[in-house]
Amino acid sequence: MKRLLTALLLLASLGNAQAETLTLPHQGLQVSAELERAGDDWKAGPVILMLHGTLAHNRMEIISTLQQAFLERGYSSLAVNLSLGLSAREGMYDCAAPHRHLHTDAVDEVGLWLDWLKGQGVQSVVLFGHSRGGNQIARYAAAHDSALIRSVVLAAPQTWSAGYDEKNYQTRYGKPLATELKRAEALVAKGQGDTLMQPVDILYCQQTAATAHAFLSYHQPDPRMDTPTVLREVRKPTLVIAGSADETVRDLPERMSAANPGAHAQLVTIDGADHFFLDLYAEELADAAAGFIEAH
Structure with missing residues (x-):
């Protein structure tokens, strides 16, 4: 009171x-x-x-x-x-x-x-x-x-903590995070980091579009x-x-x-x-x- x-x-x-x-x-x-x-x-x-x-x-x-x-x-x-x-x-x-x-x-x-x-x-x-x-x-x-x-x-x-995002991503989206990380890393390696990956799941957003740089920014270890x-x-x-x-x-x-x-x-x-x-x-x-x- x-x-x-x-x-x-x-x-x-x-x-x-x-x-x-x-x-x-x-x-x-x-x-x-x-x-x-x-x-x-x-x-x-x-x-x-x-x-x-x-x-x-x-x-x-x-x-x-x-x-x-x-x-x-x-x-x-x-x-x-x-x-x-x-x-x-x-x-x-x-x-x-x-x-x-x-x-x-x-x-x-x-x-x-x-x-x-x-x-x-x-x-x-x-x-x-x-x-x-x-x-x-x-x-x-x-x-x-x-x-x-x-x-x-x-x-x-x-x-x-190591491994947490991988586990969370698998639970949320039913697929391994490593696959999407490799996809993004390959684009960056080719100088295409601003290229949109689509469809892709990022953060809380399902089946959207994101640049390789953006995906790695939020999801790489x-x-x-x-x-x-x-x-x-x-x-x-x-x-x-x-x-x-x-x-x-x-x-x-x-x-x-x-x-x-x-x-x-x-x-x-x-x-x-x-x-x-x-x-x-x-x-x-x-x-x-x-x-x-x-x-x-």
């Missing part, structure tokens, strides 16, 4: 604040983000730069709910919508559209929006990523130890898809938040222990939360993130 009353008071104090949709040009595309300002002095920061998960978008429930929850706790946020190779993309990625995007494209787009925040005079930024977006945020933080970045918060970030491993290279204080009922990233605590990323990285588990931290679990996530941000 106390939490509910506090939230209602904070909501009343925020008035009719609404997110502002921003667009920027990037490599011939238009990319967008949703900005929530916590007051006129929002540039003093920290501003939380948020990144969604696989083939998703910046208005999905976990992102929009957390933007509001962060706003109620006094934090501005910028929720980035990855282009995934499409201009002015909205909503979930249409599986029928050819996949020309790469997992690592996100790193450049995160940098684009960080540069925008810096250009606005923002003084500090917290990087936040959910699921695959957690791995992409970790990769950015590992490669760019900027003074602008205050800390990193990752919710159910992607993990990886790559230890850097394991976020806890990438965190060894991150120098900023990092909070990793797991859900005890997460059926998507089931091994996060075990992977954190095995990778041993260092004292700068902390793990918190929210009991009962699934991969998307629905309902009151989002409030617990926001509380954990806010406490960590305040302490670092």
